[in-house]
Amino acid sequence: MSPKVEISFTLNGTERTVAVAPDMSTLAMLREVIGLTGTKYACGEGECGACTVIVDGLSLNSCLMFAADCDGRSVTTVEGVVDTPVGERLRDAFVQAGAVQCGFCTPGMMVQAKHLIDSLGASLDREAIKRGIEGNLCRCTGYVKIVDAIAAAAQPKE
Amino acid sequence: MGIAPEAQVETVAPHEARSPAGAKQIAKDSLIGKRIAKLDAPDKASGKTRYIHDMNLPGQLHAKILRSARVHARIKRIDVSKARALPGVHAVITAADVPYQRPLGVGKDHLPLKSDRVRSLRDEIAAVAADSPEIAAAALKLIEVEYEDLPPLFDAAEAAKRGAPLLHEGKEGNVAMTFDYAHGDLAQGEAESDVVIEDTFQLHYVTHCCMGVSGVIAEFDAAGGLTLYSQTQVPFLHKREFADVLGIDPGRIRIIQPPIGGGFGSKLDIYPFEPIAIFLARATRRPVKLVFTREEEFAVSPTRQPVVLRLRSGAKRDGTLTFREVETLHDNGAYTSWGATTPFVIMQTISSLYRVPNCKYHTSAIYTNNPYAGSFRGYGNLQGTFAVESHMDKLAEALGIDPLEFRLRNAQDPGEVTGQGMHFKSCGFKDCVRTVASRSDFQRKHREYRAQWGKPGRYKRGVGIASMLHVGGGAKIYPSDGCGTILKIDDFAHVTLMTGASEIGQGSETVLAQLVCEELGVPLDAVTVVNNDTDITPWDVGVHASRTTFIAGNSAIGAARKAREKIMAAAAKVTGHDAAVLDLRNGMIVLAADGEAIMPLAKLLRSLHFSDKAELVMTTHYYEPPSQHQDKGFKGDVSAAYAWASQVIEVEVDTETGIVRMKHVWGAHDVGRVLNRLGIEGQIEGGVVMGQGYALTEELVIENGATRNPAFRDYKLVTAPEIPEMDISFIETLDGEGPRGAKGVGEAPAICIAAATANAIYNATGVRIYKLPFTPENVYRALHAQGACERSTAGSGQ
Numbered sequence: 044m045s046p047k048v049e050i051s052f053t054l055n056g057t058e059r060t061v062a063v064a065p066d067m068s069t070l071a072m073l074r075e076v077i078g079l080t081g082t083k084y085a086c087g088e089g090e091c092g093a094c095t096v097i098v099d100g101l102s103l104n105s106c107l108m109f110a111a112d113c114d115g116r117s118v119t120t121v122e123g124v125v126d127t128p129v130g131e132r133l134r135d136a137f138v139q140a141g142a143v144q145c146g147f148c149t150p151g152m153m154v155q156a157k158h159l160i161d162s163l164g165a166s167l168d169r170e171a172i173k174r175g176i177e178g179n180l181c182r183c184t185g186y187v188k189i190v191d192a193i194a195a196a197a198q199p200k201e
Numbered sequence: 202m203g204i205a206p207e208a209q210v211e212t213v214a215p216h217e218a219r220s221p222a223g224a225k226q227i228a229k230d231s232l233i234g235k236r237i238a239k240l241d242a243p244d245k246a247s248g249k250t251r252y253i254h255d256m257n258l259p260g261q262l263h264a265k266i267l268r269s270a271r272v273h274a275r276i277k278r279i280d281v282s283k284a285r286a287l288p289g290v291h292a293v294i295t296a297a298d299v300p301y302q303r304p305l306g307v308g309k310d311h312l313p314l315k316s317d318r319v320r321s322l323r324d325e326i327a328a329v330a331a332d333s334p335e336i337a338a339a340a341l342k343l344i345e346v347e348y349e350d351l352p353p354l355f356d357a358a359e360a361a362k363r364g365a366p367l368l369h370e371g372k373e374g375n376v377a378m379t380f381d382y383a384h385g386d387l388a389q390g391e392a393e394s395d396v397v398i399e400d401t402f403q404l405h406y407v408t409h410c411c412m413g414v415s416g417v418i419a420e421f422d423a424a425g426g427l428t429l430y431s432q433t434q435v436p437f438l439h440k441r442e443f444a445d446v447l448g449i450d451p452g453r454i455r456i457i458q459p460p461i462g463g464g465f466g467s468k469l470d471i472y473p474f475e476p477i478a479i480f481l482a483r484a485t486r487r488p489v490k491l492v493f494t495r496e497e498e499f500a501v502s503p504t505r506q507p508v509v510l511r512l513r514s515g516a517k518r519d520g521t522l523t524f525r526e527v528e529t530l531h532d533n534g535a536y537t538s539w540g541a542t543t544p545f546v547i548m549q550t551i552s553s554l555y556r557v558p559n560c561k562y563h564t565s566a567i568y569t570n571n572p573y574a575g576s577f578r579g580y581g582n583l584q585g586t587f588a589v590e591s592h593m594d595k596l597a598e599a600l601g602i603d604p605l606e607f608r609l610r611n612a613q614d615p616g617e618v619t620g621q622g623m624h625f626k627s628c629g630f631k632d633c634v635r636t637v638a639s640r641s642d643f644q645r646k647h648r649e650y651r652a653q654w655g656k657p658g659r660y661k662r663g664v665g666i667a668s669m670l671h672v673g674g675g676a677k678i679y680p681s682d683g684c685g686t687i688l689k690i691d692d693f694a695h696v697t698l699m700t701g702a703s704e705i706g707q708g709s710e711t712v713l714a715q716l717v718c719e720e721l722g723v724p725l726d727a728v729t730v731v732n733n734d735t736d737i738t739p740w741d742v743g744v745h746a747s748r749t750t751f752i753a754g755n756s757a758i759g760a761a762r763k764a765r766e767k768i769m770a771a772a773a774k775v776t777g778h779d780a781a782v783l784d785l786r787n788g789m790i791v792l793a794a795d796g797e798a799i800m801p802l803a804k805l806l807r808s809l810h811f812s813d814k815a816e817l818v819m820t821t822h823y824y825e826p827p828s829q830h831q832d833k834g835f836k837g838d839v840s841a842a843y844a845w846a847s848q849v850i851e852v853e854v855d856t857e858t859g860i861v862r863m864k865h866v867w868g869a870h871d872v873g874r875v876l877n878r879l880g881i882e883g884q885i886e887g888g889v890v891m892g893q894g895y896a897l898t899e900e901l902v903i904e905n906g907a908t909r910n911p912a913f914r915d916y917k918l919v920t921a922p923e924i925p926e927m928d929i930s931f932i933e934t935l936d937g938e939g940p941r942g943a944k945g946v947g948e949a950p951a952i953c954i955a956a957a958t959a960n961a962i963y964n965a966t967g968v969r970i971y972k973l974p975f976t977p978e979n980v981y982r983a984l985h986a987q988g989a990c991e992r993s994t995a996g997s998g999q
Contacts, residue, residue: 074255079248080248080251080254080255081247081248081249082248083252083254083412083413083462084254084414085412085413085414085462085495086495086912086913087494087495088495088912088913088914090912090913090914091412091495091913093412120248121247121248122247122248125246125247125248133246134243134246134247137242137246138238138239138242138243138246139238140879141236141238141239141242141879141880141882141883142242142246143239143241143242143245143246144239144706144707144708144883144887145411145412145413145460145461145462145463145464145705145706146241146242146244146245146246146250146460146462146706147252147411147412147413147462147463148412149245149246149248150245150246150247150248153246153247153248170922172921173921173922173924174921174922176921177920177921177922178920179921180410180412180913180918180920181412181921182409182410182411182412182463182465182887182891182918183412183463183706183883183887184883184886184887184890185883185886185887185888185889185890185891185924185927186886186890186920186921186924187882187886187924187927188879188882188883188886189921190921
């Protein structure tokens, strides 16, 4: 077994220090070391977006990022996203718009949607949403209601 | 019945005190047809839902399977000694280590662990349970297998020829399954025909791509009872099958389904990985978890049935269909799963989508060394509809009749009993056709786009129409097509609905809760649905055939009505009103006439419970649809109701690159009645896009028995920017047997898409393509083969 690397990073707003194998992915660390299972494995190759997390303001496929590279960074998972005002709006919008079926892609969609809203704000129109979730595959919904949900959540409620 | 006053047993709960009886009037409200959010959505959107991948049991081991390195070979020797010696490995098993295993699957033609012979690259020959998936994977590499190659068969037509080597002993001609069907007199139909056409259609391999990969956890208790955490769509059938395969008492098998990350038919059969996990759990006396990688999911999961379909069709000059003759060849792959039985559905479309007086159908499913096919949303109907609706367009053109008029002239009406014995009690087919045509301005566009044939311009627009018939009230293919419900109401008027019907993301949990609310006048948040544990829930045949809303819905309504009867009888006694003047609304007993609230339902329930004749409201119901088993000639009214849909698709074809863009889909669906508008829209939108993938982008490339593109990188699913605009209409025919009039819809929206796209490409370019998918390369080749890019193709285009 390879020696482990100790890393410290901010996870959903809390400082964490964990020891990880140097070849471990961020996805595996989140799920297996820390126990946050909202981030999903669906391809392991950066092709489906189910494992999307936000790292220092960028949305990334956590399956493609070494856990060791989280050292010193700030990582937000779906569990952290739903603790924010935008995340709550997104969750409610996904529920109300019917954007969830089997739900397996949903956490990745939620994180990517949070990233899109944070980056583009109210200027986020349907076409920009579609482009913005191009890297997130969904097999159930046909995307229509996911776009509806993100569009609704992008507009802050009065 | 002695009913104690409420005050004697307990005080009124605080939440009831806020709405004292008699203080207000409650208007009659209904959830039917509303946009109801899914009950499981908040947890799913928060990442809280625990799928099988997220579950870990204490002491659990991780399993991996070694599959064959050869497509067809004898196994001369397997040496697992090095794998067994690897630290962290708890068990390595081969067929020799399993004392009892019996053949599994639809054809009962393969063992979970193959012993002496492998017939495909999917064949399981050994398995490891270890402390981690990584150790298990490392152990697989230490297993030595010596093969002796046997001649492979990769082409079903070749495999069917006399003298071809046999893949399974006793299966002459490598025939896995055949279907024959006929009604009317084919020769007479042909004699009456003014036009006869014949074409061969080729349908490709695609796969389900559930976002949650396959997985299972098996655990034995100390007394030998098996608990299986499974993603199956048919838990009760699986109990029986696991018992047969493993040689254990079905009564000792408990199947629990954690939330399932997509089904689409992929989990209708028993596949070897599940028995293998069970063998390992038994060998190690530890819980064993086995989860696929995405590559495995692509390479070893069942596919949609690939089909070569030869179709002859005839019609009279007046536009009446005269006959249809079909011969299909199915590549069965190495073993027989549900794909082999898709003719059951294909022949329904051939015989009964339109009125065809004379019909003949033959299918052979032939063993090869290729992957085997399972069931997949639509169950053969995408394939059959592609051929039939392509021919409807061709016949209309040959007869010089408008394609819409031609279809309406042959479309089924309510009351029709088809040659196959299907009785269309509710049938909105013609309304579906007319609705999509008018909403899409089909006839005008069809004429105008066709007039552009041969004119300059790189981008060509086209519209195409196709319709479908599918079972909408279950399908009686097992001894029972029923579903059981147990319903209980607690002292606080909270309803627990225990149903055999599984939730696979399609929203059955929510629609069943809605139907119960409708009967019992309780709010949606007063209902909990338990639907995933065979030790608790009553029998159901499974999630397939678009049957759950219809069958489980009727079952839930039956149980709720029995509960309502009990409640109303008790309410009449307690309130002194006649039961006929009372109603249940929003958790209250009210006067039906003006909605005046009399007493909370919870209070009534408690007075019933804590009385001299203490009683709880608990009911059960088993619903068996009034459908028929088909006879040996496949005739009979197999479903209690039939669903209809028509779709018009508008495409833009880039004639320089062959890229087909799906711009707009108009759909009209005879769904009986809309129960949950949000849910049904979601089913249709998702089905449309799944159909779009089948038509345009998805293809599992199989070469020499190997899956060449086992990754999303190379297997192209439709992404968000590519989806068409959608316009969905509902035709509410209020089926007499359906729950509140509803019929099934789950499979319908995917079925017509490829057919309508083929017709749209033809309308755009004058080139008809008989082979799916319409990838840029295939379309480009077809356009160039027919010279549609340069020359004028006005005219027949044939």
